Amino acid sequence: MSNPEENPAEVLCETQAGTGVQLLGPRDVPLGGPRAMTVRRTLPQRSRSLIGGWCFVDHYGPDTTRMVVPPHPHTGLQTVSWLFAGDIEHRDSVGSVATVRPGELNLMTAGRGISHSEISPSTPTRLHGAQLWVALPDSARNTEPGFESYAPTPFTLQGATVSVFIGELTGVSSPARVFSPLLGAQIDVPAGTTLTVPINPTFEHGVLVDAGEITVEHVTTPPNHLAYLSPGATELVIMATTDARLLLLGGEPLGESIVMWWNFIGRSHEEIVEFRAQWQREVIEGNDPNGRFGTVPGSDKAPLPAPELPTVRLKPRD
Incomplete structure (x- = not known):
């Protein structure tokens, strides 16, 4: 998914200390033009920029709508698509064509650079899910781009239903390739259930509530909110x-x-400026369709131009 903000802020994301449960509320971001679908963003924000390598959490639906995101670029990250309802066609510049379906992980590694599109069926349908980004560590951020999918087998844990799509939980693991120690799982908890989940004490964790009334470590966590827990538990x-x-x-x-900034992850102002210039020069102006980002075969949508950079040096935000 593209970051749809017209004036995206540059964000300096770094590990932040914390204890207990920190409750992070969402902000609404329109995805597209005047008839845009709205996504709810809980990460990053000023008080919390990262949970492990997770650096971006968008949550949307349920709405009867279409997702139409034309070809756009990414660097230095992996995108994780996870649906609860609906389906979306993914195409990318390494030639991948896949349908994102509920309960199936679609994992795209941007690495040194990739472009992709996400289009739902022409007739609006019920669409509901999450789009997540993972920042690649410096040692892997220039890796070759790629795409993979995986359908985890749900299992029962203390009456709840769990699907592990990234990493490992209670001995059940996903084969999805990631570049830093991570966990991603959907958990469906029946009413009246108290669930005690064993977790890795070296990890920090976030619980994104899609639906229902729950408490996380006895802290009430409303739908569309993200509860953060620091390492140690x-x-x-x-x-x-x-x-x-x-x-x-x-x-x-x-x-x-x-x-x-926008759809790019880098390590400096200068690097982000260069990524934008390359996208505009190679793809938008058509000067090198086989360059860093490539083009998306089979797409009938014009690629998204990058937003304008501010007229002054970008200011990082912690």
Whole structure:
């Protein structure tokens, strides 16, 4: 998914200390033009920029709508698409064509550079899901781009239903390739259930509530909010008053500062400026369609131009 903000801020993301449960509320961001679908963004924000390598959390639906995101670029990250309802066609510049479906992981590695599009069916349908980004560590951020998908087998844990799409939880693991220690899982918790989840004490964790009334470590966490937990705990207690669905995200603190602007992740102002210039020169102006980002075969949509950079040097935000 593209970052749809017309004036995206440069964000300096770095590991931040914290204790207990930190509750992060969403902000609404329109994806596209006047008839845009709206996504709810809980990461990054001023008080919390990273959870392990997870650096971007958008949550959308359920709405009867279309997602139409024309070809756009990425660098230095992986995109994780996870749906609860609907389907979206993914195409990218390494030749991948895949349909994103509920309960199936679609994982795109941008590495040194990739472009892709995301288009839902022409007839609006019920669309509901999450789009997540993972920052690649410096040692892997120039890796070759690629794409993979995986359908995890749900299992039962203390009455809840769990699907592990990235990493490992209670001995169940995903084969998806990631470049830093991470966890990503959907957990469906029946009403009246208290769930005690064993977790890795070296990880920081985030619980994104999609639906239902729950507490995370006895802190009420409303739908569309993200509860953050710092490293150190060996278990996580979730109590559901009603049927609930959530995403559990985790990872070892990245330990690196990253700069995010629009769809790019880099390490400096100058690097971001160069990524933008390359996208405009190679793809928008058509001077090198086989350059860093390539083009998306089979796409009938014009690629998205990058937003204008500010007239002054970009100011990082912690």
